[in-house]
Amino acid sequence: MYALVDGNNFYVSCERVFRPSLNGRPVVVLSNNDGCAVARSNEAKALGIPMGAPWFQIQHLQHAAGLVGLSANFTLYGDMSDRMMSLAAGLGPTQEIYSIDESFVGLHGVRGDLVARARQVRSRILRWTGLPTCIGMAPTKTLAKLANHIAKTAERKPGSYPAEHAQVCHLGTLPAQDVDDVLAATAVGEVWGVGPRIAKQLQAVGIHTVLDLARMNPATVRSGWGVVLERTVRELQGQPCMSVDDAPAPKQQIACTRSFGQPVCDLPALVQAVSEFATRAAQKLRQQHSLAAGLLVFVRTSPHRAGPQCSRSVVVPLRLPTDDTLALVQAAAEGMRRMYVPGHAFVKAGVMLLDLLPASVQQGLLALEPADEPPARDRTRLMTAVDAINERYGQGTVHSAATGQAGPPRTWGMRQERLTPQYTTRLADIPVARA
């Protein structure tokens, strides 16, 4: 049996913990550059704002409907996520953190009334962190996802499903007919693994509800759509094809990419931008104890804007796999210089670290290669010190000169005009209670 614990409107809920005046109001949290809505309160959903709606198209609702738009505060959300996850882990013996606001919990061997237990965990998370959640439970992960969807929808739209499913929904103990009823009341596109494309194809052959999909023959699904959807169908039928993965493998690639706050044409600014992206990517690389053997840099113009389009990328192989910020910054800057073409309004660039391998694998230099770098041991100590200082005193306290004030003005920085304080992670931002 599996549970899926999922934060309701997670980013919005994090903001509301520290600004209770946002309760009951339509609120959206915007993507980087205040681009589009990536989280919506129930009130915002009720206004008809779709996921991903561009801010410039909905900002008139500020006056018309009291809509509040906030810049994404990922430092806050990450910290709140850690708190929520540690409490959700109390539900069962294994936990897989699937995204910033969702975790699967394996319920193997858990005795007693699962629904009562889930309600208890849910109310503990609410009381201790201020975050509302919903919990779905079922014999497979795909069904647990579905149960979670039902729990949320039953709470948000009374009448859509039986009221007892609100907040906590356990499909595992329901009579078969009741399970069929909720599957028949749910559109096939809500299934985990069925995106817009496949949903359309399914509808074209008369598969409209989750129940329709669950009743398909797995072999037919395999030949028509492939093994991925076949697994989904089997999971809907109650046959587990996925288990809780509580020790995720290290990532195979690490990316840091950003859209710019405004278009950028000149090379020095682009070099500075990718130097900073490489710095961030290198940090992530060291956190998972990997080395990169290659680095990809890309830059592109906007498909939404008129004018000449340009999209270029270059892979820079690294002679020695490394996790050294300075080496990676150098490679990123070199790649950018190599592919740069003047005369374009670039809006996005990024760095991806490729061909990752465990840091425990040491590759020696061939004796005939010049030993022009400081011994690797010293560099490792330097990077450890830099990470520790930045962890303690804030990002960028120590940084490579390529990303600093010596460079060009930081014209490419993100737009974040509606950013809230870092309530839980910066001393100066901690809320003060007054009697």
Place this chain on the structure above:
DNA sequence: TCTGGGGTCCTAGGACCC
């Protein structure tokens, strides 16, 4: 004029997730 069969590896592109 005639030109095998079976396998691996790599890459690009598509689809999905949140």
Place this chain on the structure above:
DNA sequence: TCTGGGGTCCTAGGACCC
């Protein structure tokens, strides 16, 4: 004027091997 970022897995097709 203004449209995010970071991942995964699968498949098809080409290059190459014996």
